[in-house]
Amino acid sequence: MASATWSQTFTMAKKRTAYRVWLSEVMLQQTQVQTVIPYYLRFLTKFPNVTALANASLDDVLHAWAGLGYYSRARNLHKTAILIRDKFHGKFPTSLESMIALPGIGRSTASAILAFCDQQTLPILDGNVKRVLSRLHAISTVPQKNEKELWLLAQHYTPEKTDIIDYTQAIMDLGAMICTRHSPKCTECPVAQECLAYTRNETALYPVKAVKKSLPIKKIFLMVLINKKMKFS
Ligand code: SF4
Incomplete structure (x- = not known):
């Protein structure tokens, strides 16, 4: 299991659905792939589809997430699952705008879901892709300040008509x-x-890291005046 690639994990999970792509994208946002794989497979066993996730209690979802960190991701998963069950009859929307209006789904996650499950030719730009593009082009600004250029590059490499998956x-x-x-x-x-x-x-120089601002050190002096004649009663 530890040496499985992400594609192999999708194969183990048998079928690529919007729910599975969404779950994998959210889990991978702040966590490395080898850590995610066992969580991903366990989560799918417990909550096999978006309706099962929506019907679960938040406590159960957080329990299944325990150890992955950044718990707002699990809360947003649950909120979004409820919205999809109640507003979209249990089906993921198929427009980019509706998708990114859901809690915790950004442009890259929405594009990945629509590319994999609806073959829409949309670029993705998650943390891993930002790193590849930053190195490929030796981009000299930090990715957080260079989103526009990175999206343009992501768009440039995305095939227009075929092979999007x-x-x-x-x-x-x-x-x-x-x-x-x-x-x-x-x-x-x-x-x-x-x-x-x-x-x-x-x-090793790319992606360029943000320079951490050093916090100013302030010195203060306090003087305590004591009046020995003062009485406290
Ligand atoms: S840094 Fe290495 S692994 Fe990354 S894109 Fe360049 S050649 Fe490939």
């Missing part, structure tokens, strides 16, 4: 399994020859 899975797996945060496996990378960070031997 293969492309989306490939870029996600590249970021999660090859172009990892620490020690990327550049010799196994299919885009190594085009990668500016790799060809310049500068992979």
Whole structure:
């Protein structure tokens, strides 16, 4: 299990549905793929579809999430499942606008769901894809301040007519399994020859990290005046 790739996990989970893609995207937002895999499979066993998740108590959902951290993700999953059950008759919406109006679903997660399950040609830009693009183009600004350029690049690489599912899975797996945060496996990378960070031997420099502001140190002096003649009664 520990060596399974994310694509293999989808295969183990048998069928790619909007619910499964959504769950995987949310779990992967702040957690590494190898940590996510057992949680993902357990969660699917307990809550096999969006209606089962909506019908569960929040306590049960948080219990299944325990250990993954960032619990607002689990709360939003539950809230969104209830909305989908009650407003959309248990089916995920198929427009980007309706999808991103749901709690905890951003543009990238919405696009991944619509690309995988409705073959819509939409770019994705999760944390892993941001890292790949930042290294590929040796982008010298921090990703948080460069969303617009990164979205344009993501759009540029997204195929317009065909292969949207293969492309989306490939870029996600590249970021999660090859172009990892620490020690990327550049010799196994299919885009190594085009990668500016790799060809310049500068992979450790990208994505550029935000400089932490050093907190100012303030010194204060206090003087206590004591009047020995004062009596407290
Ligand atoms: S060559 Fe290395 S740094 Fe560049 S995209 Fe591939 S894995 Fe990432």
